[in-house]
Amino acid sequence: MEVRMEIEAYEYTAGPLGDRWLNEIKQGRLTAAKCPSCNTIFLPPKLYCPKCRSRVVDLIQLGKGKVEYMITVGVDDEGKELDHPAKVAIIRFPNTFGGLVHYVSDDVEEGDEVLPEFREERRGSITDIVRFRKA
């Protein structure tokens, strides 16, 4: 099965809000977009609110996420075989619409609370987050 991280497709069409979001990641902060009209918080950020279509400008920092669903994969997102199987999870955040698909550490189980683990050297990409680990 081919596993694509949703966010990779997103990199091509980052746009002004997406660029800021990636810059926040570069600073070591995981954020979500917040609609100024209906206060919906959502991820990945888009320029228009998925609920009311208002234009969105604000990003807010996210705290712990929760692993909703998880699979173990033997290949990376380019189809290359991994040295050892890795866990990929759907991660949701409190009161936040949407979520992220990302690697989680081996000890993480469904239902666990997790936090992002950032690389030392960051370039403003979702891959600046190595994985999510137990909070």
Ligand SMILES: [Zn+2]
């Ligand atoms: Zn809205």
